[in-house]
Amino acid sequence: MAHADTHSDHHDHKPSGIGRWLFATNHKDIGTMYLLFALVMFFLGGAMALGIRLELFKPGMQFFDPGFYNSLVTSHALVMIFGAVMPAFVGLANWMIPLQIGAPDMALPRMNNYSFWILPFAFTLLLSSFFTAGGGPAGGWTLYPPLSLQAGDSFPLTIFAIHMMGASSIMGAINVIVTILNMRAPGMSLLKLPLFCWTWLITAYLLIAVMPVLAGAVTMLLTDHYFGTSFFNPAGGGDPVMFQHIFWFFGHPEVYILILPAFGIVSEIIPTFSRKPLFGYDAMVYATASIAFLSFIVWAHHMFTVGMPLSGQMFFMMSTMLIAVPTGVKVFNWTTTMWKGSLSFEPPMLFALAFLFLFTIGGFSGLMLAIAPADFQYQDTYFVVAHFHYVLVPGAVFAIMAGVYYWLPKWTGHMYSMSLAKWHFWLSTVSVNVLFFPQHFLGLAGMPRRIPDYSTQFTDWNMVSSVGGFVFGFSQILFAVVVWQCARGGAKATDRVWDADPTGLEWTLPSPAPYHSFETAPEIH
Amino acid sequence: MLNRKVFSALGGLLAAVPALAYDSSYNMPTGVTAIAREVHGLHMQIFWICVVIAVAVFGVMIYSIVAFRKSSGAVADRTLLHSTKVEVIWTVIPVAILIFMAVPAAKTLVKMEDTRNAELSVKVTGYQWKWQYEYLGKGVSFYSSLATESNYARQLNSGVDVTTVKDYLLDVDNEFVVPVDTKIRLLLTGNDVIHAWWVPDFAVKKDAIPGFINEAWFKADRLGRYTGQCAELCGRDHGFMPIVVKVVSKEDFAKWLAAQQDAAKAATTTAPATPVAAAL
Ligand code: HEM
Ligand SMILES: [Cu+2]
Ligand SMILES: [Cu+2]
Numbered sequence: 155m156a157h158a159d160t161h162s163d164h165h166d167h168k169p170s171g172i173g174r175w176l177f178a179t180n181h182k183d184i185g186t187m188y189l190l191f192a193l194v195m196f197f198l199g200g201a202m203a204l205g206i207r208l209e210l211f212k213p214g215m216q217f218f219d220p221g222f223y224n225s226l227v228t229s230h231a232l233v234m235i236f237g238a239v240m241p242a243f244v245g246l247a248n249w250m251i252p253l254q255i256g257a258p259d260m261a262l263p264r265m266n267n268y269s270f271w272i273l274p275f276a277f278t279l280l281l282s283s284f285f286t287a288g289g290g291p292a293g294g295w296t297l298y299p300p301l302s303l304q305a306g307d308s309f310p311l312t313i314f315a316i317h318m319m320g321a322s323s324i325m326g327a328i329n330v331i332v333t334i335l336n337m338r339a340p341g342m343s344l345l346k347l348p349l350f351c352w353t354w355l356i357t358a359y360l361l362i363a364v365m366p367v368l369a370g371a372v373t374m375l376l377t378d379h380y381f382g383t384s385f386f387n388p389a390g391g392g393d394p395v396m397f398q399h400i401f402w403f404f405g406h407p408e409v410y411i412l413i414l415p416a417f418g419i420v421s422e423i424i425p426t427f428s429r430k431p432l433f434g435y436d437a438m439v440y441a442t443a444s445i446a447f448l449s450f451i452v453w454a455h456h457m458f459t460v461g462m463p464l465s466g467q468m469f470f471m472m473s474t475m476l477i478a479v480p481t482g483v484k485v486f487n488w489t490t491t492m493w494k495g496s497l498s499f500e501p502p503m504l505f506a507l508a509f510l511f512l513f514t515i516g517g518f519s520g521l522m523l524a525i526a527p528a529d530f531q532y533q534d535t536y537f538v539v540a541h542f543h544y545v546l547v548p549g550a551v552f553a554i555m556a557g558v559y560y561w562l563p564k565w566t567g568h569m570y571s572m573s574l575a576k577w578h579f580w581l582s583t584v585s586v587n588v589l590f591f592p593q594h595f596l597g598l599a600g601m602p603r604r605i606p607d608y609s610t611q612f613t614d615w616n617m618v619s620s621v622g623g624f625v626f627g628f629s630q631i632l633f634a635v636v637v638w639q640c641a642r643g644g645a646k647a648t649d650r651v652w653d654a655d656p657t658g659l660e661w662t663l664p665s666p667a668p669y670h671s672f673e674t675a676p677e678i679h
Numbered sequence: 680m681l682n683r684k685v686f687s688a689l690g691g692l693l694a695a696v697p698a699l700a701y702d703s704s705y706n707m708p709t710g711v712t713a714i715a716r717e718v719h720g721l722h723m724q725i726f727w728i729c730v731v732i733a734v735a736v737f738g739v740m741i742y743s744i745v746a747f748r749k750s751s752g753a754v755a756d757r758t759l760l761h762s763t764k765v766e767v768i769w770t771v772i773p774v775a776i777l778i779f780m781a782v783p784a785a786k787t788l789v790k791m792e793d794t795r796n797a798e799l800s801v802k803v804t805g806y807q808w809k810w811q812y813e814y815l816g817k818g819v820s821f822y823s824s825l826a827t828e829s830n831y832a833r834q835l836n837s838g839v840d841v842t843t844v845k846d847y848l849l850d851v852d853n854e855f856v857v858p859v860d861t862k863i864r865l866l867l868t869g870n871d872v873i874h875a876w877w878v879p880d881f882a883v884k885k886d887a888i889p890g891f892i893n894e895a896w897f898k899a900d901r902l903g904r905y906t907g908q909c910a911e912l913c914g915r916d917h918g919f920m921p922i923v924v925k926v927v928s929k930e931d932f933a934k935w936l937a938a939q940q941d942a943a944k945a946a947t948t949t950a951p952a953t954p955v956a957a958a959l
Contacts, residue, residue: 213848214841215833221915294912300889301872301914388890394873395888428747429755437766459875459910460886461893464792468785475777479770485736486769492743494756510740518729525780527787528722530884531707534875534910595705600879602910605918607833609848610841611704655755 168669176271179263180669181248182565184270188245189558191273193634195237196551198281200627202230207623210616215607223606224292225308229280231295232312235412236319237277239546242554243415244269244326247354250561251330253660253667254348256339256676261332269325276318283308283315294604296401297372299386299394303379310380313372320365327358327365339659341678345436348658352439353418356446360407360414363450368404371397395460402453410449413545414442416513416553417484420506422658423560424488427503428495429655434487441480441487448477458529467526474524481517485510498654501575505556508548508583516544519594534604537597543590548583555582555633562637563651567666568644570636578636581629588622708879711901711926715882717787725780732776791882794894797864799857805867805874805887805909808916812855815866819939825919826850833919848918849906854925858932859902867893872914878907878924886911899926 168174178184205226209217218226248266252259260266284290288306291297302309334347334355347355374385375397384390386397417438425432432438454462454470462470488510497503519541523529532538563569592615597603601612608616647665650656659676660667709719747753802813809824825833829848832839841847857863867876867887877884881897899905907922927935 214837214839215835217835219835219915220918224912224915224917292915298873298912301912304872304914388888392890394890429749430757431760433759434761434766437761459884460888461891464789467788467792471784471788472781475781478777479773482773483766483770486765489736489740489743490759490765492740492747494753494759495743495747496749496753496755497744497747498749507740507744511737514733514736518733521729522722522725525721525725525784527718527784527791527882528725530791531718531722531879531882533884534877534912592705598707599704600708600907602877602908602918604912605908607848607918609846613842614704 178267178270179259181252181260181263181266181671182667182669184260184263184266185245185248185250186565187270188241188248188273191270192238192242192245192554193637195233195241195277197630197634199230199233199238200630202226202233204623204627206230207620209606210608211620212617213608213610213613218606220606221292222289224294224604225284225290227604228291228294229284232280232291232316233277234546235295235408236316237273239412239550239554240319240323241273243354243357243412244323246350246415246419246554246557246561247326247330249565250557250660251333251351251354252337252671253564253663254351254658255334255337255342256659256672256678257333257337258670258672260329261337262329265325266329269322269329272318272322272325276315276322279311279318280315283311286311296398296405297375298401299375299378299397300388302375303387310376313376316372317369320369323361324365327361330354330358331362339672339675339678345439346678348418349421349432349435349438350415350418353414353421353442356442357411357414360411360446360449364404364407364411367400368408371400371404374400395457398457398460399454402456403450405456406453407446407449409542409545410445412550413513414446416509416550417442419553419557419560420488420509423502423506423556424491424510426560426652426654426656427498427500427506428492429497430491430495431657432487433490433493434483437483438487441483444480445477448473448480452477455524455526455529458526459533471524471526475521478517478521478524485514485517500559500652500654501572501579502556502560504576504579504583505552505559508579509552509556512544512548512552512583512586516541516546516549519544532597534602535597536593536601536603539603540590540593540597543593547590548586552582558637561660562640563647564660564663564665564667566640566644567647567664568640569647569651570640570644574632574636574639578629578632581632582626585622585625585629589619589626590622592616592618592622710880710882711899711903711905712881712897713900714787714791714897715880717790718882721784721787724783728776728780794864794896797862797896799861800864800866801855801857802866802868803876803887805869805871805876805913805920807871807914808909808920810855810874810876810920810922811870814936817936817940818943819936820943821853821939823851823853823855823923825921826852830919846906849908849921849923851921851923854904854923856925856927856932856935857899858929859926860898860900861929861932862896862898865895865897867895869913873911874909874913874920875911876907876922877910878905878922880905880907881924884910899924902926902928 286307291308291312293302334351377383378385378387384392386392386394452474455474523532596612596615601608649664650661707719707722709716800815804811809822811822813820828844829850832841832844867885869887869889874887883895883897885893885895903926905924909920
């Protein structure tokens with residue numbers, strides 16, 4: 155593809171055939187592959203989730219063996235986190251960062267190719283473990299030993315898959331950092347960087363900081379299992395709680411890896427459709443940076459029940475509560491951006507607004523979970539499940555969909571069906587609440603998470619939740635239909651796409667954006 | 680506490696909600712220990728704080744969505760870029776609210792961690808998939824597993840309508856019997872993997888970790904039967920190792936304990952079942 159790169163005329167010389175994709179070095183092709191991969195994983199993980207909701211529709215075991223149920227829960231989480239949300243963000247980064255900073259491509263195109271193509275292999279490995287003796291990984295996505303060490307042949311497959319996902323993420327992150335720091339158009343100082351780029355830059359640093367920690371933790375699991383070490387095995391003098399500390403030192407920054415780019419997307423969309431610049435740009439950047447910093451010192455709020463010393467619990471309670479402050483600043487800034495604006499409600503804005511409301515609900519339950527004495531009651535119940543699904547589904551996933559609906563015409567050159575997209579929005583937004591809101595009640599009333607069957611007093615809310623789950627799941631087919639139709643054709647999109655106030659360099663390019671984005675750097679004033 | 684009064688009064692305004700709070704199907708139980716009631720109070724306090732903030736924030740959002748619509752002719756005020764004053768305000772006020780919440784939470788936490796002066800100590804061990812209770816210094820020890828009826832009904836396609844099963848999944852063969860108004864200290868550990876012992880009515884949830892001994896305590900002030908479940912994924916039958924605590928009067932407890940001790944003596948020849956044999 156070096157051939158294509160060296161061209162500088164204004165025609166798009168796309169390599170053709172399968173080679174275009176296998177040896178892709180173009181940021182748009184790679185971005186597309188990431189996004190499609192994420193969509194496939196989203197449906198796969200969604201199918202697993204529907205399996206879970208099917209079994210939980212009523213009490214009694216109807217469909218699955220409890221062991222298989224556990225592997226559904228475990229792989230649902232791994233697929234959604236590492237296969238759907240993270241690759242979708244990387245796909246958006248690939249597409250949008252060069253367009254937003256006025257660069258021709260990502261800085262390291264070959265590494266870009268490599269980091270994508272690792273993923274299909276990683277997930278093939280992970281999912282093939284379902285066909286090994288003992289079935290898929292069933293110890294929870296948190297992989298706590300000693301339980302995770304009891305796994306059968308799925309164990310090494312899961313660990314290697316996680317290593318590969320980690321390597322892929324780190325390469326993606328390096329690419330983002332190098333691109334943003336070196337390839338900005340002249341005049342684009344860091345404090346003029348679009349917020350999507352800012353949040354991704356910070357996310358990339360988080361990734362580089364914590365993915366190796368996860369890799370270290372799972373490698374120690376591997377050697378404990380196969381090479382007779384006892385890092386986490388108490389019988390050999392090891393410490394199972396140490397794993398949890400290491401895991402959550404990765405895990406809490408990881409949850410911010412899953413949300414910071416979403417913050418960036420929403421910070422692009424709300425100003426556009428409010429026809430008003432983002433309120434408090436600098437504060438938004440600093441809030442993102444302080445969230446990232448704080449995310450390194452709150453990890454043990456996932457472990458309040460392990461029996462930490464009192465002082466430890468106090469520290470992690472207070473530091474966790476502190477995170478609510480910069481998070482609040484972001485919510486207030488978005489809200490004030492709409493204040494005295496001139497709002498219109500195209501599909502990207504609808505999803506961004508749903509994000510604003512529903513992510514905030516997840517923030518409230520997060521705050522409740524931070525209160526250690528109360529968390530003893532919440533921990534490992536459906537209340538936690540409700541919390542993280544609120545921040546991850548109408549949070550991260552809705553932001554991704556908002557981003558796709560926002561930039562899709564720029565990618566394809568076509569407008570999509572607004573009415574179908576609105577159907578998708580309303581069905582999703584209503585059903586996601588029917589699906590997850592009752593889970594707060596279930597958790598408070600005493601239903602533990604990760605159980606395949608429950609006592610009969612939990613029946614009603616579980617039924618409601620399952621109905622919501624199925625409606626939500628099937629509504630997502632509409633999303634695929636809208637994207638597919640838009641890729642095939644539709645009304646011609648203008649350069650600015652939206653009859654609103656989109657700011658940013660991407661809107662100065664024609665739609666669809668040319669194959670090599672900015673061949674000459676634009677001038678920023 | 681004053682603030683608790685304020686918040687429960689606030690709750691009272693929403694008529695039926697607090698009235699149903701006890702043993703409700705959508706809220707935390709108030710519980711039967713002083714600590715549990717305190718935790719419930721904290722939970723309700725922070726819940727109402729969140730509600731108040733939500734009303735304010737969502738109110739502004741909804742107002743903006745309604746009032747500043749382009750379709751009704753709203754024109755954007757593009758000069759509204761930032762304001763140090765409001766930015767300081769909405770940083771400082773949340774910090775103040777957080778401190779207001781953190782203080783009572785810290786106080787409760789200190790109490791929950793104070794396991795001194797216990798009148799009875801019981802070692803609780805989690806197994807895949809049952810619990811063992813050893814009354815320390817009393818010579819009484821037994822396992823507690825899912826009751827047979829539930830265990831039969833919960834098998835895949837058992838054909839049993841589980842709604843007809845008494846206390847489905849929340850019933851055990853041997854209940855954990857404790858005296859009322861007595862500070863009971865639990866020493867928790869795990870035999871194989873990590874489990875967590877949780878009884879919502881006592882607001883006790885603590886991990887039972889192999890190689891560690893964790894401490895927790897409760898002092899129930901009401902007789903009754905209280906149930907809970909394992910709260911840490913521990914393998915295939917994690918959902919099927921319930922906890923049933925029977926709080927009895929001190930006299931009844933003394934009788935029960937004596938009967939157990941006699942039974943244990945009578946059975947010295949058939950020493951307590953080894954974990955391995957019993958696990959299967
Ligand atoms: C205001 C901000 C937040 C606070 C104070 C907060 C607090 C917490 C706490 C204390 C827990 C542990 C609960 C427990 O296990 O007992 C938790 C769990 C979790 N949170 Fe948050 N959270 C916040 C925002 C987020 C965001 C933005 C995300 C991701 C998008 C997130 C994702 C998760 C996940 C995935 C878990 C569960 C992990 C697991 O156990 O599997 N949270 N949160
Ligand atoms: Cu966390
Ligand atoms: Cu368990």
